[in-house]
Amino acid sequence: DASRLLHLRLVSFGDQQSLLLAHDVTELKRVEAVRKDFIADVSHELRTPLTVVVGYLEMLSEEKLPEDIHQALISSRRQAERMQSIVADLLMLSRLEMEEDQAGEIEIVPVPDLLANLVEDARQLSGAAGHSLTLHVDESLGIRGNERQLSSAFGNLIFNAVRHTPAGTPIDIFWGREGEGARLVVADRGPGIAPEHLQRLTERFYRVDKSRSRERGGTGLGLSIVRHVLRRHDARIEITSVAGEGSRFNCLFPGQRLVKLSS
Ligand code: ADP
Numbered sequence: 001d002a003s004r005l006l007h008l009r010l011v012s013f014g015d016q017q018s019l020l021l022a023h024d025v026t027e028l029k030r031v032e033a034v035r036k037d038f039i040a041d042v043s044h045e046l047r048t049p050l051t052v053v054v055g056y057l058e059m060l061s062e063e064k065l066p067e068d069i070h071q072a073l074i075s076s077r078r079q080a081e082r083m084q085s086i087v088a089d090l091l092m093l094s095r096l097e098m099e100e101d102q103a104g105e106i107e108i109v110p111v112p113d114l115l116a117n118l119v120e121d122a123r124q125l126s127g128a129a130g131h132s133l134t135l136h137v138d139e140s141l142g143i144r145g146n147e148r149q150l151s152s153a154f155g156n157l158i159f160n161a162v163r164h165t166p167a168g169t170p171i172d173i174f175w176g177r178e179g180e181g182a183r184l185v186v187a188d189r190g191p192g193i194a195p196e197h198l199q200r201l202t203e204r205f206y207r208v209d210k211s212r213s214r215e216r217g218g219t220g221l222g223l224s225i226v227r228h229v230l231r232r233h234d235a236r237i238e239i240t241s242v243a244g245e246g247s248r249f250n251c252l253f254p255g256q257r258l259v260k261l262s263s
Helices: 026-061 067-098 111-129 145-161 209-213 222-232
Strands: 005-012 015-026 107-109 132-137 141-145 169-179 181-188 234-241 246-253 258-260
Touching: 026 067, 067 222, 107 145, 111 132, 111 141, 111 145, 111 169, 141 145, 141 169, 145 169, 145 181, 145 222, 145 246, 222 234, 222 246
Parallel strands: 132 169
Antiparallel strands: 005 015, 107 141, 141 258, 169 181, 181 246, 234 246
16 A cells, blocks of 8 residues: 555664564554644734734733733733744744755855844844854855744844853854864853753753743743754754853754855
8 A cells, every 4th residue: 555654663683583573664654744734823813813913912911901911911911922933943843844844945145144133033032131152154155045044043042052051151153164073162161051951952842941931931942943943953962061061052954054145
């Protein structure tokens, strides 16, 4: 039956004997596709009502009202905005998952400009906390890929470095050639991440400290988005961290994705 999808595995015992295992994954794939469609549809449908709710809460929180009501409105608005970020991240993630098998885009992404803009946004986000962000980039190096996706991935790494480290922490961002390929590094000297968490960090909704991370305004989907975006660009993520010393998020791009930018 040509419509069935099989996963084949060849297991060898010694020199002479092998066993061919066939696992029918047709139903599994179908259920997975339904799940992805469902998440994409739900997040898409939630966007409009949320925009309306946030809009009204915004309007009402500007009215002159008794203080306790005013505070309740402010808090409701903050939560509704949080929900908006989660819905936007879920939608992005499910689109990335659904488009996984399609060919990559062929835009030329000017990584140095993109990083400069993101660092500017990160400085705004840091505000009075005053993280010191330093950018070290090879100005001639770009990537063939999707600008919106790469901006979201790199942005997540840079904003994480700001959100998950104390005020004033130095954050260094490098972008340059490495061997045949290129490497983007976001390195902070914050609290670091204990080794037992590193493996699972890019899973959906995985956080080292759920309530703390929530307080800092994250959705728990950031690193999962990073992993998917990188995979679509034939790249991968490596995370190294020493508790008490800081974390390094490395994105490794292969040579065939690189382009020389004219200045
Ligand atoms: P979140 O929205 O919570 O930031 P992410 O998927 O982006 O979700 O990150 C997952 C978790 O990884 C975070 O909740 C945090 O515990 C940890 N983390 C990410 N970046 C850093 C960092 N630079 N320093 C310390 N912990 C980090």
